[in-house]
Amino acid sequence: MITRREQSINAIIARLPDRQHVVVSNREPYVHKRTRRGTVVERPPGGLVAALDPMMQAVGGVWIAWGSGSADREAVDARDHVWVPPEDPRYVLRRVWLPPDVVERSYYGFANQALWPLCHMAVDKARFRRSYWQGYVEANRIFAAATAEEAASGAFVWMQDYHLAVAPRQIRAARPDLLLVHFWHIPWPVWDVFRTCPEAQRRALLEGLLGSDLLGFHLDRFRQTFLECVARELDAEVDVENGFVDYHGHRTTVRSFPISIDVEAFDTLVRSRETVRWMARWRARPEIGDRRVAIGVDRLDYTKGIPERLRAIDRFLRKHPYYLERFVFVQKAAPSRTRIKAYRQLQERVERMVAEINARHGRHGWRPILYIPESIPPAALAALYRLADVAVVSSLQDGMNLTTRKALPRRSRRP
Incomplete structure (x- = not known):
């Protein structure tokens, strides 16, 4: 009997039959680590990897992620590729290398000390430092450059979460032929909370995400608060009912996609x-x-x-x-x-x-x-x-x- 997961994967293949599949995320699906027993390969815990790794194994393609493991560099080839999973290779993991100062300012800085508390209404914990923002933009640029390099013509590119908010616009500038999809895994704040973010940064975040062709949120109320922020901040045409945003000649479809577990x-x-x-x-x-x-x-x-x-x-x-x-x-x-x-x-x-x-x-x-x-x-x-x-x-x-x-x-x- 076919499982629901297999049904979902088959539906993806049917809708995108001739496109290369590219996943872009901060977290990698497989990590190479040095231990006393030699190099081991670990599959990180968490819903992102659990949900997308089976799909990538079924459809193939490229997964672009930050190489954070202690033995990650030793496992890749000259193009920073490694085939995964190691026991039955099905797709390519392309690792990107983030300099330590960029990791500190981007992941430990803007992503998790500015965006995370902002989106979870913990404004008292938000730290909007210029150096954090600069590191975040640089990290997104590195991911965008790798995506532009790896993606075949017309590829389906699926970006993940709040670590990569400005990357869609960066990728579109280099590769307008790509089908860009971004899924935002955390809440989107109401306007009165979002506007505590410095103006230049909040505009860049919105413009970055609107580089996508399709932008997804877990819940419809997050979709609505995002659209309200766009309407208040940018000179864009916003159709809340149908979930369309037209901005600078490009249309982004904004939808909610509630998820569950593999029951x-x-x-x-x-x-x-x-x-x-x-x-x-x-x-x-x-x-x-x-x-x-x-x-x-x-x-x-x-x-x-x-x-x-x-x-x-x-x-x-x-x-x-x-x-x-x-x-x-x-x-x-x-x-x-x-x-x-x-x-x-x-x-x-x-x-x-x-x-x-x-x-x-x-x-x-x-x-x-x-x-x-x-x-x-x-x-x-x-x-x-x-x-x-x-x-x-x-x-x-x-x-x-x-x-x-x-x-x-x-x-x-x-x-």
């Missing part, structure tokens, strides 16, 4: 023997046992509402002492972007709150919060979803949080 693949995982074994391991832990389980699964980010969630757990136990020793909250929180001060401070705050709440309510070897910052296997995480009576999603602002999609399809809590 069939996840269902196979949660029903697997490995997941059942992990369910037994979790139950064997003294903090869990046969207690009621609530879970939170997040990257450690100030947009996810984790401190607010912990305060709610503390308040719940204060108001309902009946649940002491009858309930455990499991927080899987992967640290991220720890080179940025705001993220280090958040990690310290969360760890301090967990310790305080466990000290306040813990007894007889039981702790109300089981905090898991380390990486765990997919089957271990799937087992937590199956064990959970409650899944908590308390993001302050989010693009398309997929935790609920993984919590809802689970079958039985018991193996």
